[in-house]
Amino acid sequence: MAGRRRAFCMECRKETAYALHKTPITKTIREKEYQFLITTAHCKECGCEVGIKGILDYNAKEIDEQFRKSEGIVSLEEVEKLGKIYNLGKAPLSIALGFGEVTITRYLAGQIPSKEYSDIIRAALSDTKVMKGLLESNKDKLAEAAYKKAMSAIDELDALFSVPSKMLMVISYVFEQLGEVTPLALQKILYFIQGLYFSRYGKPLFNDNCQAWVHGPVYAEIYDMFSSFRYDPIDDPRFELLKGKSTNLDEKEREVIDLVVNTFGMYGGKVLERITHKEDPWIDAREGYSENEPSHEEISKESIKEYFVSVREKYDLNTETGIMDYIQNMLISS
Ligand SMILES: [Zn+2]
Structure with a gap:
């Protein structure tokens, strides 16, 4: 279906360019009426529907997926x-x-x-x-x-999956919101969630401690959990076991995670790593270590709290705009 996007239009009697649209249709399956969205191709000159290769198979698949979804049936x-x-x-x-x-x-x-x-x-x-x-x-x-x-x-x-359950709930929720995230980005996102939650409520969202690794703060047990997931945990079938684990997060917790996902979550792991490298908790915990020297020094919760409380004094961490300002300033400062 991809490619040059030209097809023969029966109305114009020539080959014209076409555009794809989503078209609603009604279909009766097992005596019940369903609404489905199918893809149709239309001539860009006269607007008439044109036939293109592969579209029938594509729509059959779409209808199958939508039917399963509306009936709550596994794919x-x-x-x-x-x-x-x-x-x-x-x-x-x-x-x-x-x-x-x-x-x-x-x-x-x-x-x-x-x-x-x-x-x-x-x-x-x-x-x-x-x-x-x-x-x-x-x-x-x-x-x-x-x-x-x-x-x-x-x-x-x-x-x-035996890591502390609060952490699993947070990860499950991050996955639901972000759709895809690499293990490196996930580590930083967890760290910022902890920091932001600390700055708001003066206590941690989860009890796990992170370590000052070469590539920034890392929650080691989460690293182990995802080490074989490669770059896109969501492609791993085992991810299914994480789905729906976020149900017990309260509103405050979700709000903080949403804020982080909508700001820090827009950046890749390497960019987030650069930000953490400029923040005191990681810098202080790496004291005495050279740049590429592995370390398992713990970044204390106290230092995360202290740092993000101080950030809060300069930036409005309750809004996405305030957090984006912080991110931008961290990225341009040397
Ligand atoms: Zn036409």
Whole structure:
């Protein structure tokens, strides 16, 4: 569909340039009416719809996704992730979930799951305990090797996500708001969230301490957790287990996170790193270390509090504009 964006217009009787639009349509599925948005191509000269290659397949996929969304049914990708997370092939996964042997194979070929089966898939995708329970109750039908493989995947996941829960809630919320974030940027964003929260309420949002690494403040256990996620944690199927973990954050906490996400969150990890390198908490904790010398010195919460309280005296940290001013000044100062 991409490319030169020209097609033959039946009205103009020649090849013209076209533009893509979103068009609402009504469709009846299983005796129920649904509204879907499909993509249509229109001649730029007369406005008439033109046919272009690939658009039917594209819209079929769009309708499928929108239908699943409106019915709360898992996507094909989610079904795929389930197998990846628990290290199970299609047939053993099907059996482990208590489905027929070929059910998952059918879903992966595009068949839409029933709401009941979809809910089971989603529950297993968001909680290892659910999967463990399913594996136990279907153990007799499963090959021993498959059972063991899935159980050890669960143990690894449980170890991975065993960081303090407040921190997990914050990370889950940051992911929801930002859509994508690299491990480096995430580290800095967590640090600024802590700083901003300190400056407002005089207490920390989470209890974890960060360390003054070469590339700025780092929460080590979070670093370990994401070290294998590479550059885009959200592409990792294990991220599914983090979804929805932010539900217990209160309004104050969300407000601070929103502020940081909408300001600091607009910058890449390297830019954020430059800012932290000019701030006292990191500089002070690195005292005695040369530029590229690894350090695990803790940056005390007290120093973060002191610093961000002092920033608050000069900048309006309650508004995005005030925070952007701070960021801009930090980036131009030498
Ligand atoms: Zn035309």
